[in-house]
Amino acid sequence: MRLTGKAAIVTGAARGIGKAIATAFAAQGAQVVVSDRDEDAAKATALEIGGDAIAVKADISVDADVESLVQKAISAFGKIDVLVNNAGIGATTLFLESSREEFERVVRINLTGTFLVSQSVAKTMVSRKSGSIINIASLSGQKGGVGRSAYGASKAGVELLNKVMAVELADYGINVNAIAPGPILTEVSKTMHTLETREAYHRLVPQRRYGEPEEIADAAVFLASDEARYITGHTLNVDGGFLAAGLLFPFDSKTSTKLADEK
Numbered sequence: 001m002r003l004t005g006k007a008a009i010v011t012g013a014a015r016g017i018g019k020a021i022a023t024a025f026a027a028q029g030a031q032v033v034v035s036d037r038d039e040d041a042a043k044a045t046a047l048e049i050g051g052d053a054i055a056v057k058a059d060i061s062v063d064a065d066v067e068s069l070v071q072k073a074i075s076a077f078g079k080i081d082v083l084v085n086n087a088g089i090g091a092t093t094l095f096l097e098s099s100r101e102e103f104e105r106v107v108r109i110n111l112t113g114t115f116l117v118s119q120s121v122a123k124t125m126v127s128r129k130s131g132s133i134i135n136i137a138s139l140s141g142q143k144g145g146v147g148r149s150a151y152g153a154s155k156a157g158v159e160l161l162n163k164v165m166a167v168e169l170a171d172y173g174i175n176v177n178a179i180a181p182g183p184i185l186t187e188v189s190k191t192m193h194t195l196e197t198r199e200a201y202h203r204l205v206p207q208r209r210y211g212e213p214e215e216i217a218d219a220a221v222f223l224a225s226d227e228a229r230y231i232t233g234h235t236l237n238v239d240g241g242f243l244a245a246g247l248l249f250p251f252d253s254k255t256s257t258k259l260a261d262e263k
């Protein structure tokens with residue numbers, strides 16, 4: 001029970017990674033607000049989690065929704081100890097074919113939404129001089145993947161926002177960290193990732209597999225716990241080695257062809 005006594009908001013928690021995080025937090029003793037713009041699914045998830053979990057409908061890119069989310073969390077649990085900015089949307093469109101509308105929509109939800117919820121929640125943490133904010137970024141914000149101009153730029157923005165918030169909120173006892181997942185098996189990646197995308201990940205990720213939502217949740221539990229008290233401004237990659245990988249091929253020192261001057 002590493003989160004006993006803590007109250008947490010997880011955005012985009014109706015399904016996928018957010019649901020796994022909310023479930024893991026509750027299993028570790030936290031009181032959880034399962035927030036999502038999909039109200040029915042959020043309610044179903046909160047019911048499934050049971051205990052103190054409550055569902056709150058909120059679109060993170062709408063100011064009034066964010067304000068009411070924070071108020072409802074405070075009236076339910078009296079405080080917010082942990083915020084996980086998980087809600088986000090994906091997009092895979094070639095740069096030359098991207099529209100202004102799509103670019104702005106992705107940035108508005110993934111980056112501006114993260115800013116809005118963080119600021120609103122941080123204002124409640126400041127007076128208590130304690131809190132933890134965890135931002136779900138992405139490997140697409142660190143590497144230039146095909147089709148990821150809007151999505152990658154939004155997630156790179158989240159990583160920089162993560163650093164600035166960590167610096168400015170340190171005096172108030174608030175820790176701010178990000179998790180950058182590699183490819184994770186969720187409904188979205190199951191339906192949106194083409195065969196080519198899947199094959200590319202299996203070729204490029206040293207562990208040769210997609211991660212599970214629960215593997216992101218494990219990292220989130222650690223960052224939300226007191227064990228992470230001296231960690232702030234950090235991005236924890238949970239990516240099967242994807243970022244670390246350079247040349248990646250089956251090398252056999254006996255059979256590999258040597259250049260003439262090495263023989």
Ligand SMILES: NC(=O)c1ccc[n+]([C@@H]2O[C@H](COP(=O)([O-])OP(=O)(O)OC[C@H]3O[C@@H](n4cnc5c(N)ncnc54)[C@H](O)[C@@H]3O)[C@@H](O)[C@H]2O)c1
Nearest residue numbers: 012014015016017037059060086087088138181183184186
């Ligand atoms: N699945 C992956 O491979 C992967 C990899 C790297 C990063 N991520 C990031 O992890 C997070 C979760 O991804 P997922 O795969 O679980 O996605 P998902 O689509 O399964 O779940 C996202 C949830 O967020 C909600 N949501 C979307 N826009 C919202 C908004 N404006 N306001 C409130 N809720 C909103 C959706 O209703 C949904 O329930 C996202 O930020 C995503 O960018 C995912």
